[in-house]
Amino acid sequence: MERDPRAPRQHDSRQHGDSAKPAWSGKPAEQSVYALSGLRHNQLALFSPCPRGLEMTLVAELNALGASNVSKVDGGVAFNGDADIMMKANLYSRTASRVLLKLAEGGYQQESDIYQLAMQIDWPRWFDVSRSIKVKTDAIGAQLRSLDFVSLKVKDAVCDRFRQANAGRPNVDTREPDMRIHTFLTRDHATIYLDTSGEPLFKRGWREETGEAPLRENLAAGILLIAGYDGSQPLLDPMCGSGTFLVEAADIALKRAPGRNRRFGFQRLREFDALSWEALLSEARAAELPVRDLAIKGSDRALNMLPIARANLQRAGLADAIELQAQDILEARPFADSGFIVTNPPYGVRMDEQDALAELYPQLGDWLKAYFAGWTAHFFSGDLRLSDMIHLSVKRRTPLFNGSLPCRLFAIPMVAGSARREKPAADADNAADEGKDAE
Ligand SMILES: C[S@@+](CC[C@H](N)C(=O)[O-])C[C@H]1O[C@@H](n2cnc3c(N)ncnc32)[C@H](O)[C@@H]1O
Structure with a gap:
């Protein structure tokens, strides 16, 4: 909540x-x-x-x-x-x-x-x-x-x-x-x-199905904006789940108003001015860019998530604009010289999940270093061990909450040859990291 x-x-x-x-x-x-x-x-x-x-x-x-x-x-x-x-x-x-x-x-x-x-x-x-x-x-x-x-x-x-x-x-x-x-x-x-909203604004109308831990749409959009995504950069979510980052990124890229397909509480107020509302809605639609093939891709290793993500993309009118693939994150490869990875890995509640993540984080560091020079990775997680265990320099850690759960958005720019942090993990929060918690 x-x-x-x-x-x-x-x-x-x-x-x-x-x-x-x-x-x-x-x-x-x-x-x-x-x-x-x-x-x-x-x-x-x-x-x-x-x-x-x-x-x-x-x-x-x-x-x-x-x-x-x-x-x-x-x-x-x-x-x-x-x-x-x-x-x-x-x-x-x-x-x-x-x-x-x-x-x-x-x-x-x-x-x-x-x-x-x-x-x-x-x-x-x-x-x-x-x-x-x-x-x-x-x-x-x-x-x-x-x-x-x-x-x-x-x-x-x-x-x-x-x-x-x-x-x-x-x-x-x-x-x-x-x-x-x-x-x-x-x-x-x-x-x-x-x-004046009625249903909360994160209900945009396109997401009917979710996986286990979906992000609310407004939190996903905010993460993209904090990351600096403006719709012009190639974007990859290699743990895309139900596809929340993908759709929100596409809406930013196509200049689509998130509320364009839903109803609002203000429409039931006595003084609701339907003409002004229609004019605002027409203005918003006129500003939208036509749907095209977008430099936005998603993947997830859970085979049952792909149909869910696909159905959500379909409802958002993006089925042909965004490519989806079933694969492990470590198999994902860049499709441009530079771009953004924006993803939220599982947090790991149970002990065995925590252990699996502790094994995954250093592998993610190696994977980024091997393939993603020129890209910036943004990991949104409630597992604060990620920044130490990935063994890369974290440039910025933005504190955010997912409901009541304290999280961080870790930004890791992959400059060719320079991102590997040679210091031992124990130094993680010292000077080696430029980014203390960002305000
Ligand atoms: C917290 S959920 C992401 C939720 C997503 N942001 C959404 O809004 O629906 C984490 C996702 O990571 C996927 N995942 C876990 N380990 C993975 C791995 N090694 N490679 C690819 N996907 C993985 C899970 O299947 C799950 O869909």
């Missing part, structure tokens, strides 16, 4: 245990409801969570889309913009997990304060009573017993606001709701968001 990121971790009561009682008492701090004149308000307060470690990549994406006041927090990015910016963030961001619209925030002490906060929002103005709803609550450091109970109180407030307006009450649908409402709590502060 992706951690909800909007507050510092040191306030996490789950880490501090029950001894971390609130150090204050009295009335909750002032609550404020955003005086939005609906979706057309040009200063919508927006927040996009993203996989931790990708915040600066998302900041760059949002700045490029014209968002204002873009600021990073741990695990997400806050920004302002009008309805077009909100729709563009949903359509174009490769790394955001969602785009949330902030409707109200304020201090709280108990559940009834959060109910009052939610009651202040003019819900019937945002969506019709015929829309089903789901409320979800995340928290870091909250002192309340049950987050489900908080969700229930917010749901009650939404229904009560509709009843006050003599509009009946919306139904709850926990599986496929029309409107998702997110409550986020820190120790003494609550924020209520309307989710």
Whole structure:
């Protein structure tokens, strides 16, 4: 599960245990409801969570889309913009997990304060009573017993606001709701968001089948962008699994908006402007490059993964553009003088898997050295032994999270004749490695 990121971790009561009682008492701090004149308000307060470690990549994406006041927090990015910016963030961001619209925030002490906060929002103005709803609550450091109970109180407030307006009450649908409402709590502060994305943004619509440990699409795209992939370099994923890097790389190369084939929560909002949305979508389609034979190749040694990857490529319209092969990574060879290897090896949970990986890493070093001069290898892994055991100079180690699992993206440029690290493995984290953990 992706951690909800909007507050510092040191306030996490789950880490501090029950001894971390609130150090204050009295009335909750002032609550404020955003005086939005609906979706057309040009200063919508927006927040996009993203996989931790990708915040600066998302900041760059949002700045490029014209968002204002873009600021990073741990695990997400806050920004302002009008309805077009909100729709563009949903359509174009490769790394955001969602785009949330902030409707109200304020201090709280108990559940009834959060109910009052939610009651202040003019819900019937945002969506019709015929829309089903789901409320979800995340928290870091909250002192309340049950987050489900908080969700229930917010749901009650939404229904009560509709009843006050003599509009009946919306139904709850926990599986496929029309409107998702997110409550986020820190120790003494609550924020209520309307989710403009609906299904999370990593669901692009092309991946129906996966292998055992697939990467989320937005994390894979972020890894490619951090690696410096811009669509012009040859790219090989020799442990491609279900093909996530391959499709995300092709989308970058073909300038395809990741959200072009899916629906969004904002389409169900009362003030949804279908004409503006159609115009944005047409603009995105006009910018796409025609599908062609791409310098992107994938392989995997698991014979059962290839049909899965093939089906995913097919659904993404890339069946003829990307070549797939069944082979062990050590049999893969370069198909250009230079390029990027971007791959995520298995992490190895069981002891025998750990042993197999310990045997594989030095072989990977030899394989890169023998065949891939001129290429840069990018390994994304939660197994931090890789950088020592591959016996090559790691230029950069970027900390990233796969859900809650701390990982690194190891960048290893293969300059002919110079990449072999002659120092013993024990020196791994010393000066021989240029790259300490990158910020
Ligand atoms: C963590 S998964 C990759 C998941 C992939 N990124 C995705 O999103 O679906 C690791 C993959 O490496 C493959 N693999 C493991 N050892 C291999 C080897 N020696 N050569 C080639 N592929 C290997 C596995 O079959 C598996 O599909």
